[in-house]
Amino acid sequence: GEKPAVVAAIAKYQFTELSRQIVNDGMDIAGGSGICRGPRNLLANIYTATPIPITVEGANILTRSLMIFGQGAIRCHPYVYDEITALSRDDLAAFDRALWKHLGAIARNTIRAALLHLTRGRLARSPVSGSTAKYYRKLAWASASFALLSDIAMLSFGGSLKRKEKLSGRFADILSWMYLGAATLRRYEAEGRPSEDLIYVDWAMRHAFAQIQAGFIGLFANMQIPILGSILRAPITWAWQLSPIGTPPSDRLGSLVARSLQTPGAQRDRLTAHIHIPTDAIEALGRLEQTLNAAIAAEPAMKTIKAALRRGDLPSSKPESWATLALELGAIDREEAELVGEAIALRNEAAQVDSFPVENWFSSSRRTESEGAIVPTSHHH
Numbered sequence: 001g002e003k004p005a006v007v008a009a010i011a012k013y014q015f016t017e018l019s020r021q022i023v024n025d026g027m028d029i030a031g032g033s034g035i036c037r038g039p040r041n042l043l044a045n046i047y048t049a050t051p052i053p054i055t056v057e058g059a060n061i062l063t064r065s066l067m068i069f070g071q072g073a074i075r076c077h078p079y080v081y082d083e084i085t086a087l088s089r090d091d092l093a094a095f096d097r098a099l100w101k102h103l104g105a106i107a108r109n110t111i112r113a114a115l116l117h118l119t120r121g122r123l124a125r126s127p128v129s130g131s132t133a134k135y136y137r138k139l140a141w142a143s144a145s146f147a148l149l150s151d152i153a154m155l156s157f158g159g160s161l162k163r164k165e166k167l168s169g170r171f172a173d174i175l176s177w178m179y180l181g182a183a184t185l186r187r188y189e190a191e192g193r194p195s196e197d198l199i200y201v202d203w204a205m206r207h208a209f210a211q212i213q214a215g216f217i218g219l220f221a222n223m224q225i226p227i228l229g230s231i232l233r234a235p236i237t238w239a240w241q242l243s244p245i246g247t248p249p250s251d252r253l254g255s256l257v258a259r260s261l262q263t264p265g266a267q268r269d270r271l272t273a274h275i276h277i278p279t280d281a282i283e284a285l286g287r288l289e290q291t292l293n294a295a296i297a298a299e300p301a302m303k304t305i306k307a308a309l310r311r312g313d314l315p316s317s318k319p320e321s322w323a324t325l326a327l328e329l330g331a332i333d334r335e336e337a338e339l340v341g342e343a344i345a346l347r348n349e350a351a352q353v354d355s356f357p358v359e360n361w362f363s364s365s366r367r368t369e370s371e372g373a374i375v376p377t378s379h380h381h
Helices: 005-030 044-049 051-056 060-075 080-088 092-118 133-163 165-190 195-222 228-242 251-261 266-271 284-311 319-328 334-351 358-370
Strands: none
Touching: 005 044, 005 051, 005 060, 005 165, 044 051, 060 080, 060 133, 060 165, 080 092, 092 133, 133 165, 133 195, 165 195, 195 228, 195 251, 195 266, 251 266, 284 319, 284 334, 319 334
């Protein structure tokens, strides 16, 4: 029954933006089969539909610039809302109490943020031990710095902060990635800390902290405040660049994640839980899944064949003939040859695109033109 407006805005903005990146990456991988429309195309429909959740269901540019940080900056602050309420009632005693508590919180946060930065978060407590404890400490470091900068921005800009949409957007980025980082750690704990999932946690947390780092550097460089702004742009920025809260995941970690994502099993299944994954080759995704399973089953034999090709034991030829030639030379047995043949055939099938006879194109054009349209409904490649 809860209606968490800020969390909903984070989810809507981040998930639709991430999906846009993922679909674009998928189009790069699919190549021509992502461009040629037809029943075999896996990505064309979602590619063309991606702008709908980004621009129509509440424009993301507004969600980032106004809603995520703007909604929570006052109502989620422990003292600002009380101060505003006291002023509206002309209750100076209540305002003084809230103000002094607010100033005390700023002083404590300044010291805490400085100490956590100097120790890279090591002074913070972690609710867990082990390999993920460092991420909880870094979240505490990020949170203290975020709270301090939020107070500085609100005190410096007042009501005009909502009109400084680039600053508000950077605050939104930091808050979003702190929340997504916390959600990642929460899931890892809730699922029993499976050790094989740790590479996913590591990649996700390093990516999150890299985005948080970029958000802070952007704020330091662009908060135009007399005297304090110069301090943020020079010594503070240098300190954060010398000791960043995060850097992007390494290529080695990315390779480990990619290999895991391409290995069928419980680990991959946990990431796709509650998602329909077809197994019938009549569907584009089912065809790819079949091809993946066949390629993995044939991988040991394929390595043997490729080694024989490099040594010159097998003559150079088209992949379709590899299994037969390797079997004749005794490099692989019959069962392995069948696995290789099936994998190559499925791979070739998965790479095909839809094609339509030219007669269909013309008949379709004539039909739609007679109905008042001039655009053909199918394509010929």
